[in-house]
Amino acid sequence: MIIGEQKPLEEIKELIGDARKVLVAGCGTCVAVCSAGGEREAQILASALRLAFQVDGNSREVTEATVQRQCEWEYIDPLAEQVAESDVVVSLACGIGVQTLVERFPEAWIVPGLNTTFLGMPQEQGIWVERCQACGQCILGVTAGICPIARCSKQLLNGPCGGSHDGKCEVNPDIECAWHLIYERLRKLGKLELMLRFQPAKDWSVSRDGGPRRIVREDLRVLPET
Amino acid sequence: MSEANGYKSGSRLEKLLRAGHFVVTGELGPPQSADGEVICQKARLLKGKCDAVNITDNQTAIVRLSSIGSGIICLQEGVEPIVQMTCRDRNRLAMQSDLLAAYALGVRNLLCLTGDHQSFGNHPTAKNVHDLDSLQLIHMMAKMRDEKVFQCGDPIKGAEPRFFIGAAANPFADPFDWRPYRLLKKVEAGADFIQTQLIYNVEKFAEYMRRVRELGLHERVYILAGVGPLKTPGMARYMRDKVPGMEVPDALVERMEAAGRDIPKEDKEARNAAWREEGIKITVELIEQLRQIEGVAGIHIMSIEWEEGVGLIAERAGLLPRPTVGELEDR
Amino acid sequence: MSDNGFEPQITAFMCIYCGYMAADTAGALRIPYPANVKLVKLPCTGKTDPRYILQAFEEGADGVYVVACPVGNCHHVRGNERGYARVQRTKKLLDAIGLGGERLEMFFMSGGQGQAFADAAKEMTERIRSLGPSPIKERVNELTG
Numbered sequence: 001m002i003i004g005e006q007k008p009l010e011e012i013k014e015l016i017g018d019a020r021k022v023l024v025a026g027c028g029t030c031v032a033v034c035s036a037g038g039e040r041e042a043q044i045l046a047s048a049l050r051l052a053f054q055v056d057g058n059s060r061e062v063t064e065a066t067v068q069r070q071c072e073w074e075y076i077d078p079l080a081e082q083v084a085e086s087d088v089v090v091s092l093a094c095g096i097g098v099q100t101l102v103e104r105f106p107e108a109w110i111v112p113g114l115n116t117t118f119l120g121m122p123q124e125q126g127i128w129v130e131r132c133q134a135c136g137q138c139i140l141g142v143t144a145g146i147c148p149i150a151r152c153s154k155q156l157l158n159g160p161c162g163g164s165h166d167g168k169c170e171v172n173p174d175i176e177c178a179w180h181l182i183y184e185r186l187r188k189l190g191k192l193e194l195m196l197r198f199q200p201a202k203d204w205s206v207s208r209d210g211g212p213r214r215i216v217r218e219d220l221r222v223l224p225e226t
Numbered sequence: 227m228s229e230a231n232g233y234k235s236g237s238r239l240e241k242l243l244r245a246g247h248f249v250v251t252g253e254l255g256p257p258q259s260a261d262g263e264v265i266c267q268k269a270r271l272l273k274g275k276c277d278a279v280n281i282t283d284n285q286t287a288i289v290r291l292s293s294i295g296s297g298i299i300c301l302q303e304g305v306e307p308i309v310q311m312t313c314r315d316r317n318r319l320a321m322q323s324d325l326l327a328a329y330a331l332g333v334r335n336l337l338c339l340t341g342d343h344q345s346f347g348n349h350p351t352a353k354n355v356h357d358l359d360s361l362q363l364i365h366m367m368a369k370m371r372d373e374k375v376f377q378c379g380d381p382i383k384g385a386e387p388r389f390f391i392g393a394a395a396n397p398f399a400d401p402f403d404w405r406p407y408r409l410l411k412k413v414e415a416g417a418d419f420i421q422t423q424l425i426y427n428v429e430k431f432a433e434y435m436r437r438v439r440e441l442g443l444h445e446r447v448y449i450l451a452g453v454g455p456l457k458t459p460g461m462a463r464y465m466r467d468k469v470p471g472m473e474v475p476d477a478l479v480e481r482m483e484a485a486g487r488d489i490p491k492e493d494k495e496a497r498n499a500a501w502r503e504e505g506i507k508i509t510v511e512l513i514e515q516l517r518q519i520e521g522v523a524g525i526h527i528m529s530i531e532w533e534e535g536v537g538l539i540a541e542r543a544g545l546l547p548r549p550t551v552g553e554l555e556d557r
Numbered sequence: 558m559s560d561n562g563f564e565p566q567i568t569a570f571m572c573i574y575c576g577y578m579a580a581d582t583a584g585a586l587r588i589p590y591p592a593n594v595k596l597v598k599l600p601c602t603g604k605t606d607p608r609y610i611l612q613a614f615e616e617g618a619d620g621v622y623v624v625a626c627p628v629g630n631c632h633h634v635r636g637n638e639r640g641y642a643r644v645q646r647t648k649k650l651l652d653a654i655g656l657g658g659e660r661l662e663m664f665f666m667s668g669g670q671g672q673a674f675a676d677a678a679k680e681m682t683e684r685i686r687s688l689g690p691s692p693i694k695e696r697v698n699e700l701t702g
């Protein structure tokens with residue numbers, strides 16, 4: 001899922017600026033599961049903003065609403081009225097949700113309340129870790145299901161660099177060396193020959209480097225492209 | 227002509243290795259400024275003390291005068307450079323174009339590295355590149371030289387860059403069992419010579435070399451063993467405890483500590499001199515032991531910010547004078 | 558604003574185990590504690606939620622505290638530790654809001670410790686009295702004259 005982290009209150013206040021009517025828009029999917037922008041967090045942020053503005057002696061109207069998914073038209077349509085009544089919408093969705101709102105409500109001023117951080121998973125309660133960079137050409141099949149693009153600090157493709165130490169990455173002892181993990185897993189599964197194979201230079205054109213990406217599934221489309 | 231005699235690059239380093247000399251390489255760290263004179267001075271200290279000199283590329287991710295630029299200055303001083311290039315700062319376009327220029331300007335040796343992570347340096351907020359990894363860089367340069375093609379496969383219509391291609395090896399990094407295979411991959415990608423990480427634990431290195439020989443790699447690539455003088459007991463402890471992939475046996479740390487023990491703290495100069503003397507002594511001993519190991523084709527002396535050290539060590543290890551190219555061509 | 562005569566309004570969240578029992582014990586033993594404390598029961602302090610705490614402040618509390626079972630003795634094993642972590646996070650949020658994290662506290666005690674309960678109530682009352690009324694209430698008062 002998409003993992004995000006709420007921006008500091010101070011920054012959110014700056015983004016709100018002078019707006020009098022503030023709508024905090026939560027999203028009930030990824031960012032709710034990672035406790036960054038779901039219904040609960042939207043309520044907390046709305047409450048915190050109301051209090052903060054009162055402390056500043058400058059009360060505002062801060063309301064909050066959460067939809068199941070901010071990244072789909074159908075789900076955000078019910079927000080139309082509240083958005084129209086607000087001077088600013090603080091979206092607690094990931095960057096995709098923010099932009100979906102922007103596209104649907106071109107008249108509204110919409111700001112992000114989250115920093116969208118990575119694609120990952122909860123490793124344990126309260127800890128989220130990155131797992132994928134959406135590189136567009138998945139190589140997990142040759143790396144024992146452990147992604148060196150997302151998890152090796154240098155995105156190496158041909159094994160661990162000289163900084164791998166005791167299973168940890170040279171960058172930080174909190175980071176597991178992805179290539180150490182790959183090596184160990186391949187070894188245990190008797191597939192080390194995969195690691196001996198030279199991995200040629202990666203085709204980054206299918207990743208973000210190729211420009212913004214788009215998938216078209218003609219079989220699913222309702223209207224043909226004009 | 228380099229192609230004649232079957233040389234890959236015709237560099238002095240390549241010729242000496244091919245002729246079976248036990249080679250000596252040194253290292254030069256460019257300044258964090260536009261002061262080319264610093265490089266000239268360091269080059270003069272190294273001249274005649276080693277066969278070629280590594281020029282670091284933004285070492286430890288700190289911005290410095292470029293390795294190629296510094297290499298050109300070395301050439302002007304009559305010192306043969308081994309230009310280092312990391313994968314951290316350039317994509318495949320920049321690497322190829324910079325290396326075309328380096329070749330055109332007379333650089334013949336190249337060392338392909340992954341590069342330290344930018345978080346260690348003075349621009350930790352930089353975006354890193356790692357478009358290619360070090361193996362892919364080796365492979366690209368070997369194909370440019372041997373197949374006259376760019377990375378994309380397009381032919382190089384004019385002169386191709388013919389580098390003597392080097393790679394690094396860290397026998398002490400984990401997983402230890404994998405390291406000889408990583409070397410194998412580098413050799414298959416096209417590496418002609420290898421320079422190792424600093425070696426203080428000769429026993430472990432010997433075991434690594436045993437496995438390297440088992441794979442027959444010592445016959446396919448020139449391996450230069452990396453050494454460097456410890457300068458203070460503090461540095462020894464730091465390298466032992468803090469630097470990932472570095473192994474400094476306690477005995478060596480103790481020797482460094484013992485060297486300054488009888489000298490009063492106030493006499494800083496005498497203490498430093500005693501430490502440096504011990505550091506040199508240790509390095510010379512290490513070189514003697516490493517020379518005995520089958521498959522070690524030379525020594526790479528990394529004397530960071532102490533360029534005089536290279537000459538002192540080479541002298542004491544009986545590695546001077548270095549053969550001249552003239553001698554070589556007379557053979 | 559003088560502290561004299563300021564009676565802080567305090568909301569105390571407590572679990573129905575040790576926290577509430579401690580309050581009960583204080584009552585049974587007739588240990589006096591400030592009357593300005595509003596008690597709110599939680600099934601466990603593991604249910605402590607920044608939402609509730611902020612809501613209390615929005616509704617005019619000058620201070621809030623949470624009373625839990627002793628660490629290691631929670632009836633839901635580690636609910637009180639979770640509650641503690643949330644209190645810490647909410648303290649930071651209160652700092653960011655400008656109310657100040659010191660208006661929020663957490664206390665651990667067992668059900669028999671009536672005195673500890675009274676002490677906590679006293680400590681918070683005194684602390685909040687010296688901090689003064691919540692700026693929120695002042696604003697509300699300003700607005701309503």
Ligand code: SF4
Nearest residue numbers: 132133135138139147
């Ligand atoms: S290889 Fe690419 S697509 Fe697959 S997990 Fe890694 S980043 Fe994601």
Ligand code: SF4
Nearest residue numbers: 152160161169170177
């Ligand atoms: S130590 Fe491991 S994870 Fe870190 S950069 Fe090197 S290979 Fe990648």
